[in-house]
Structures are given as structure tokens and as C-alpha cells.
Amino acid sequence: MKTILSSQTMDIPEGITVKVDAKIVEVEGPRGKLTRNFKHLNLDFALLDGGKKLKVEAWFGSRKTMAAIRTAISHIQNLITGVTKGYRYKMRLVYAHFPINASIPNNSDSIEIRNFLGEKKVRKVDMLEGVKISRSEKVKDELILDGNDVELVSRSAALINQKCHVKNKDIRKFLDGIYVSEKGTIAEEAYSRYLAVETLIFFLVLSEAEDDSPGDVEEECLAGDESADVVPDREGPDDAQAASRQPHQYVTPLVTGLPGRSSSEWEEDGESQGDGGIAGN
Amino acid sequence: MPFKRYVEIGRVALVNYGKEYGRLVVIVDVIDQNRALVDAPDMVRGQINFKRLSLTDIKIDIPRVPKKKTLIQAMEAADVKNKWENSSWGRKLIVQKRRAALNDFDRFKVMVAKIKRGRAIRQELVKLKRENAA
Numbered sequence: 001m002k003t004i005l006s007s008q009t010m011d012i013p014e015g016i017t018v019k020v021d022a023k024i025v026e027v028e029g030p031r032g033k034l035t036r037n038f039k040h041l042n043l044d045f046a047l048l049d050g051g052k053k054l055k056v057e058a059w060f061g062s063r064k065t066m067a068a069i070r071t072a073i074s075h076i077q078n079l080i081t082g083v084t085k086g087y088r089y090k091m092r093l094v095y096a097h098f099p100i101n102a103s104i105p106n107n108s109d110s111i112e113i114r115n116f117l118g119e120k121k122v123r124k125v126d127m128l129e130g131v132k133i134s135r136s137e138k139v140k141d142e143l144i145l146d147g148n149d150v151e152l153v154s155r156s157a158a159l160i161n162q163k164c165h166v167k168n169k170d171i172r173k174f175l176d177g178i179y180v181s182e183k184g185t186i187a188e189e190a191y192s193r194y195l196a197v198e199t200l201i202f203f204l205v206l207s208e209a210e211d212d213s214p215g216d217v218e219e220e221c222l223a224g225d226e227s228a229d230v231v232p233d234r235e236g237p238d239d240a241q242a243a244s245r246q247p248h249q250y251v252t253p254l255v256t257g258l259p260g261r262s263s264s265e266w267e268e269d270g271e272s273q274g275d276g277g278i279a280g281n
Numbered sequence: 282m283p284f285k286r287y288v289e290i291g292r293v294a295l296v297n298y299g300k301e302y303g304r305l306v307v308i309v310d311v312i313d314q315n316r317a318l319v320d321a322p323d324m325v326r327g328q329i330n331f332k333r334l335s336l337t338d339i340k341i342d343i344p345r346v347p348k349k350k351t352l353i354q355a356m357e358a359a360d361v362k363n364k365w366e367n368s369s370w371g372r373k374l375i376v377q378k379r380r381a382a383l384n385d386f387d388r389f390k391v392m393v394a395k396i397k398r399g400r401a402i403r404q405e406l407v408k409l410k411r412e413n414a415a
Contacts, residue, residue, distance in 0.1 A: 002314065046283045057283065060314075 006066045007057040009048070010073045016080055018054060020045045025076055029083030032148050036079060041068050082148040085187035089157045092181045093141035100164075100178070102143065108132045111143070116164050117176050123163045128152040143178070146186055154183070286336040288317065293339040293361055296329065303374070305365060306334075307356070310346050318346065322353050339364055 012018050019026040023038045023045060038045070042065055044057040056072055058065045081087075093100040101114040111133050113123040127133050127145070131152050136142035143160070147153040157180050166174045286292070292308045301324065310318040312328055319334075320326040326349075341359040343352060356362075365371040383391065 004314065044283050055283075059284075 002060040002062060003058075003066060005057060005059055006061055006069065007055055008069050008073055009053050009055045010077065012052055012054060013080065013084070016083065018047060018051060018076075018080075020047055020054070025079070027076065027079040027083050029080065031083050031086050034079045034083055034149055036075060038072055038075075041065075041072060043069060043072060045072075078150045081185060082150055085185035087147055087150045087153045088182075088184050088186045089145040089153050089180055090136070090182040090184075091143040091145070091157055091160060091178050093143070093178050095141075095176045096174075098176070100141070100176070102135065102178075104133055104135060108134055111160065113160075113164060113178070117166065117174070125156075125160050125163050127156045128159075131156045142181070286338060288331065288336065289340070290345050291341045291343045291355075293337045293341065293365075294319070294334040295337060296333055297335045298333045299329075301329070305337075305361070307341060307343070307352065307361075308334075309343070309352070320349070320352055322349070322356065337365070337370070338368070 016027060016029045019028075023041070023043070024035065025038065025045065026033065026035050028034075042058065042061075044055075044059070046055045046057070047053070048055055054073075054076065056069050058069055061069075093102060095117075098115050098118040100116050103112045103114070104110070105112075108127075109132065110124060110126045113125070116123065128147075129152060130149055131145055131147035133156070134144050134146070136144050145153050145157055147156075160178050161180065164177045166176060288308060288311065290308060290310065294306055294308060296302055296304045296306060296319075304321060304324065306319040306321045306324070306329070308317045309320045309326065312318055315332075316328050316330055317334070318326060319329050339359070339361055341355045341361060343355045347355070366375065
């Protein structure tokens with residue numbers, strides 16, 4: 001049965017310009033420009049709200065044309081992430097005995113694979129337009145494919161994978177090849193590196209805290225992730241009570257005259273140390 | 282690109298096929314996916330296929346299936362007749378009708394008038410060309 005009208009709207013994030021004319025969609029963003037042709041679909045594309053929303057409509061659509069609405073929107077969302085975050089596909093070189101020798105020329109748009117399963121044949125794969133390939137520095141035997149268009153990046157990965165199929169052997173045993181290990185975006189990696197640096201700073205600060213009295217560790221944990229703030233804050237109370245606090249470790253708790261510290265309070269601090277020193281302990 | 286004229290109650294349409302060819306009607310109700318109930322001041326209310334209708338830009342404000350009296354009142358209020366005759370589409374139709382209704386003598390008169398007009402235009406053009414070349 002034909003449904004008179006079915007439509008779906010999607011939001012376009014800030015900083016992206018989308019132009020649609022005669023079912024050809026152009027998306028422009030910080031990483032460049034991507035185009036996609038939807039002329040094979042019988043849908044209406046309309047920009048609303050001055051370019052902030054995109055509406056896709058199907059008039060008198062069968063089940064299949066209505067299904068195409070959401071796929072068209074997903075394709076456009078892929079264009080948008082490609083143009084903001086970019087796509088990064090990681091592949092691992094997997095081999096049991098013969099090390100796969102992969103060399104990438106300077107312009108990083110092709111790859112040569114030698115010694116796959118000990119074969120003399122050299123396999124050369126050209127990357128598709130806009131896709132750059134490189135070897136990962138930190139990880140052994142890893143290739144990184146970068147690009148804006150997810151279709152081109154994933155197809156380049158597939159081309160590399162397909163060049164290294166094993167022939168005339170039991171593929172359950174001969175598992176050699178180049179396999180896609182991770183599909184992600186380029187921007188996300190930058191973010192995870194940022195997070196790693198932040199936690200590193202946090203732990204460094206904590207390890208300094210272990211040399212001081214337990215009270216400081218509690219402050220540390222309460223301060224949370226603002227490692228930038230934690231360091232200057234710590235100095236304040238430290239300076240004020242440094243003289244009084246430092247002998248605390250080496251002197252028995254029965255020493256009076258120290259501000260706010262009695263034998264009963266020791267236990268509280270001990271517990272807090274147990275809670276607070278997650279990383280230290 | 283998206284559609285601007287919609288099938289709705291009160292949409293004025295032109296019949297482009299069949300017995301009622303060339304008549305302006307108002308869509309008064311939608312029967313199903315393919316047919317509508319249409320009405321006009323000088324016709325009996327009846328059903329018609331959407332394929333036989335061409336939608337116009339004009340829309341009037343009526344309740345669903347109004348009485349003939351209310352329909353006529355609404356059409357007067359929205360001034361459908363004048364809007365149609367002043368629109369470019371309406372004017373073209375009027376000219377087509379007039380041309381189809383000419384008799385031989387009228388066609389002769391038209392021919393003479395066209396020649397006269399053409400001569401006047403060409404004279405002006407030659408004058409302008411001479412001025413420009415000089």
C-alpha cells in the first residue's frame with residue numbers, strides 16, 4: 001500500500017554548511033568538502049530553518065522507498081562526521097611465520113606488500129582519492145588509513161584486505177592477512193590522547209601526595225579531575241601547615257600541640273587513605 | 282523543490298480531462314487516495330479523479346462539504362473569479378479560448394494587424410541600427 005507522505009528531519013550541527021540541489025548533497029566543514037549524489041532515490045530533500053535542519057520526504061512511497069529515507073539521512077550524517085572528525089581505519093598485519101613487509105612511498109597514497117606467506121609476488125594497492133595511508137609508530141605491524149569519506153576509506157581497507165587472501169589452503173589454519181582492527185574517527189583519537197595526558201598528570205600529582213600526610217591525599221581525591229587546579233591549591237594549605245604536619249609522620253600520635261590532630265583522628269585518616277589512595281595502593 | 286500546492290479542502294483546481302474540461306472547481310472533500318469530491322457554483326457536486334485535476338494557487342476557506350450557498354459565499358469572499366482571470370495562467374486560457382472561437386474574417390483581421398505591427402517594429406529597429414552604426 002502507498003503511504004501518502006513519510007518524512008524525516010535531521011539536525012545539522014554548527015559550523016557545517018549543507019547545500020542540496022536536485023538530489024545532489026554538498027557538505028562543507030572544517031576538514032573539507034564532500035559531495036554525494038542521491039539521484040537513484042525518489043525522495044525530496046529540503047533544507048529548513050536557514051540551513052540548520054534537513055528534511056527528507058517520500059510521497060506515495062512503498063515500503064522500500066520509505067526505508068530509503070533513513071538510509072539517506074545516515075549517509076548524510078556520515079558525510080558530516082567525515083567533514084568534522086574524519087575517518088580513521090586501523091589494520092593489523094597478521095602473520096604466523098613470514099613477516100609481512102609493507103612499504104609506503106612518500107606521498108602515502110599507495111602501499112606495497114611483500115613476502116606475504118613467503119610469496120615472491122609483490123602486491124601493490126593504490127588508495128582511493130582523499131585517503132592517506134601510514135604505518136603506526138607505536139604499534140607494531142599496524143596500518144592507519146585516514147580520510148574524509150567513509151566509503152572511500154573503508155573501500156581502500158577492503159582492497160588491501162582482499163589483495164592478501166590465502167589461496168588453495170585451509171583458511172582456518174592459514175590465518176595470515178591484513179585485517180581491519182578498528183573503525184573510528186580521527187578527532188576521537190586526539191581526545192583520547194588528551195584524556196591519557198590528564199590522567200597521567202593526575203597520577204604524578206598523587207605520587208607526590210603519598211610522601212605527605214594522608215590529609216593531602218583526601219584533598220587530592222576531592223579535587224577530582226582538575227589536575228591543573230590541584231597543584232596550586234595544594235601548595236596553599238601545605239605552606240601553612242608544612243612545619244606542623246611534617247614531623248607528624250615521624251612522631252608518635254601522642255604528641256600534643258599539633259592543630260587538629262589527636263589519636264582518635266588517626267583512625268579516620270587511616271580509612272580515608274584506604275579510600276583515597278586508589279592509584280597509589 | 283518541495284511541493285507548494287497541496288490537495289486540501291478549499292483548493293481550487295482546473296479540470297483538464299473529461300466532460301467538465303476547463304471548469305474551475307473547488308475540492309470539497311477527499312474520498313480516498315485517488316478521488317476527490319469537487320463542487321462548483323454551476324455544477325452538481327460529484328467525484329473526480331485527481332489525475333483529472335490541475336491544482337491552482339488559489340485556496341478558499343470552507344468547512345468540509347459545505348452547502349452550495351456557503352460555497353458560493355466563500356468563493357465571492359475570496360474573489361476567486363477575478364484572481365483567476367488576472368493570473369497569468371487564467372489569462373492564457375482566455376486568450377486560447379478567444380483564438381479558438383475566431384471565424385475566418387476574424388483571422389484575416391488578425392493577420393492584417395500582425396503585419397502592421399511587424400512593419401512598425403521593423404521601422405523602429407532600422408532607425409535604431411542606423412543611429413548606432415553612425
